[in-house]
Amino acid sequence: MDFSYTEEDEAFRRELVEWLDDELPKFLAEWSDETSDGTESDDEAGVGSGGVMDQMERRRAWQRKLNEGRWAAISWPEVHGGRDATVTQNVIYSETMARYRTPGIYNANGLWQIGPMIIRWGTEEQQAMWVDNILNADDHWCQGFSEPEAGSDLANLRTVAVRDGDDYVLNGRKIWTSSAHIAKWGLFLVRTDTDAIAEGRKHEGITALIIDLEIPGVTITPIRDIAGEEMFCEVLFEDARVPVGYRLGGEGEGWLVAMGTLGSERVGTAGLAVGMRADLDAMVNLARSVNPGALDDPGLRERIADAHTRIEYTKLLNYRALSKILKQEKNWPEVPLAKLQWSYLAQTLAELAVDLLGPSALAAKGAPDAIDGGAWNRLYVFQRYTSIGAGTTEVQKNIIADKAIKMPRA
Numbered sequence: 136m137d138f139s140y141t142e143e144d145e146a147f148r149r150e151l152v153e154w155l156d157d158e159l160p161k162f163l164a165e166w167s168d169e170t171s172d173g174t175e176s177d178d179e180a181g182v183g184s185g186g187v188m189d190q191m192e193r194r195r196a197w198q199r200k201l202n203e204g205r206w207a208a209i210s211w212p213e214v215h216g217g218r219d220a221t222v223t224q225n226v227i228y229s230e231t232m233a234r235y236r237t238p239g240i241y242n243a244n245g246l247w248q249i250g251p252m253i254i255r256w257g258t259e260e261q262q263a264m265w266v267d268n269i270l271n272a273d274d275h276w277c278q279g280f281s282e283p284e285a286g287s288d289l290a291n292l293r294t295v296a297v298r299d300g301d302d303y304v305l306n307g308r309k310i311w312t313s314s315a316h317i318a319k320w321g322l323f324l325v326r327t328d329t330d331a332i333a334e335g336r337k338h339e340g341i342t343a344l345i346i347d348l349e350i351p352g353v354t355i356t357p358i359r360d361i362a363g364e365e366m367f368c369e370v371l372f373e374d375a376r377v378p379v380g381y382r383l384g385g386e387g388e389g390w391l392v393a394m395g396t397l398g399s400e401r402v403g404t405a406g407l408a409v410g411m412r413a414d415l416d417a418m419v420n421l422a423r424s425v426n427p428g429a430l431d432d433p434g435l436r437e438r439i440a441d442a443h444t445r446i447e448y449t450k451l452l453n454y455r456a457l458s459k460i461l462k463q464e465k466n467w468p469e470v471p472l473a474k475l476q477w478s479y480l481a482q483t484l485a486e487l488a489v490d491l492l493g494p495s496a497l498a499a500k501g502a503p504d505a506i507d508g509g510a511w512n513r514l515y516v517f518q519r520y521t522s523i524g525a526g527t528t529e530v531q532k533n534i535i536a537d538k539a540i541k542m543p544r545a
C-alpha cells in the first residue's frame with residue numbers, strides 16, 4: 136500500500152462533505168416518515184413487495200437530489216452529468232457515502248453498469264434517449280443476464296433473438312433479474328448466433344439489447360426469496376419484438392459489452408469496510424440496550440474482535456488495490472479477494488448480530504418482539520445471497536487458484 140491524497144482529492148472530499156452536511160439532514164427530515172413500515176433497508180433487497188413503491192420514491196428523490204449536486208454519477212464524463220472522477224476520488228466518494236450512511240439510490244444498475252455501457256457503446260441517438268433517463272431516475276432499469284442454464288457459465292445463454300426486418304424477435308427465459316417487475320427498461324444479453332454453442336464458440340454470437348419491458352410478449356413474474364420478499368424475477372420472452380435500433384454495440388458483440396458491465400460492478404467495494412465498521416458498532420451499541428449480558432460472553436467478544444480485525448484487513452486490501460491502480464500495476468488478485476471478503480464478512484456480521492442481540496433478533500417483521508421491525512432476521516437470511524451474486528464463492532476461488540496461486544489442473 137503506497138499512496139497519498141492530492142490537494143485535488145482533498146478539495147473533492149471537502150466539497151462532498153459540505154454538500155452532504157447541507158443536504159442530507161434536510162432530505163432525511165423530509166423523507167424519514169415516508170416508508171410504509173417506518174424501517175429502512177437500503178440494499179437491493181429493500182425492493183421487496185411490501186412498501187416497495189414508497190421506498191422506491193424515496194430512492195428516486197435521493198438520486199435526484201444527488202444529481203442536482205452532480206453527485207449521482209461521479210465517474211461519468213462531465214458532458215453526461217458526471218465529474219470524470221479519478222479512481223481515488225471514487226474511493227473517497229464510496230467511503231464518505233458509507234460514513235454518512237446515505238440512502239439507497241433508485242437506479243444502481245443504471246448508474247454503475249448500464250449507463251457507462253450506453254456512454255461507451257451507444258450511438259448519439261441512444262445516448263440522447265437513455266443517459267439522462269438513468270441519471271435523473273426517470274425510469275427504473277434492470278440487468279437480465281442469467282438464465283436457468285446460464286449463471287456462472289453465462290456464455291451458455293440461450294434466449295434467442297432472430298432478426299426480422301427492423302426488429303429482433305425474442306424467445307426464451309431469463310431468471311433472477313433483480314427488480315424487473317418495477318423496471319421500465321433493461322439491458323439484456325441474447326443469442327443472435329444459434330449455432331455458436333454447438334460449434335464450441337459460445338462467447339460469440341451474443342448480443343446486448345436494451346428492452347422496453349412493457350412491450351407485448353414480455354411476462355415478468357416475481358420470485359419469492361428466502362426473506363419472503365419478491366425482489367428478483369423470471370422474465371419470459373414469447374415473440375417479443377425489440378427494435379434493432381435498441382441494440383447496444385454490434386450484433387455478436389454482447390460479450391464485450393457484458394464484460395464492461397460486470398467490470399464496472401466490481402469497482403464499488405471501497406466503502407464496504409467503512410459501512411461494515413458502522414454496522415458492527417451499531418449492533419454492539421444496540422446489544423448494550425437489548426441484550427447487555429451478551430457483551431460479557433467471551434466467545435462473542437472474540438467474534439466481535441475477529442470481525443473488527445477482518446474489516447480493517449478489508450480496508451487495507453482496498454487501499455492496496457488502489458495503490459496498485461495508481462502505479463498502473465494489475466490489481467486483479469485483489470478483486471476476487473475483495474469479493475470473498477465482502478461475502479464472508481456480510482454473512483459473519485449478520486450471524487454475529489442475531490447472537491449478540493438475543494432471541495428477539497430472530498423474530499421476523501410483524502412479530503411482537505421483533506427488534507428494528509425484524510430487520511436483523513431479514514439480514515440474517517438475506518445475506519446468504521452475497522456468496523452467489525456478482526460471481527459465486529466457488530468461482531472466485533477457482534480464479535484465485537488458477538491465476539494467483541497457479542495451481543496445476545488435472
Ligand SMILES: Cc1cc2nc3c(=O)[nH]c(=O)nc-3n(C[C@H](O)[C@H](O)[C@H](O)COP(=O)(O)OP(=O)(O)OC[C@H]3O[C@@H](n4cnc5c(N)ncnc54)[C@H](O)[C@@H]3O)c2cc1C
Binds near residue numbers: 277278281526
Ligand atoms: C439476490 C440475487 C440477485 C441477482 N440479480 C441478478 C440480476 O439482476 N441479473 C442477473 O442476470 N442475474 C442475477 N442474479 C443471478 C446471479 O448472477 C447467479 O445466481 C449467479 O451468476 C450464479 O449462477 P446460478 O444461480 O445459475 O448458479 P450456478 O452457476 O448453477 O452454480 C450453482 C453452484 O455450482 C457452483 N459452481 C458453478 N460453476 C462452478 C465451477 N466451475 N467450479 C466450482 N463450482 C462451480 C456455484 O459456485 C454454485 O455453488 C442474482 C442472484 C441473486 C442471488
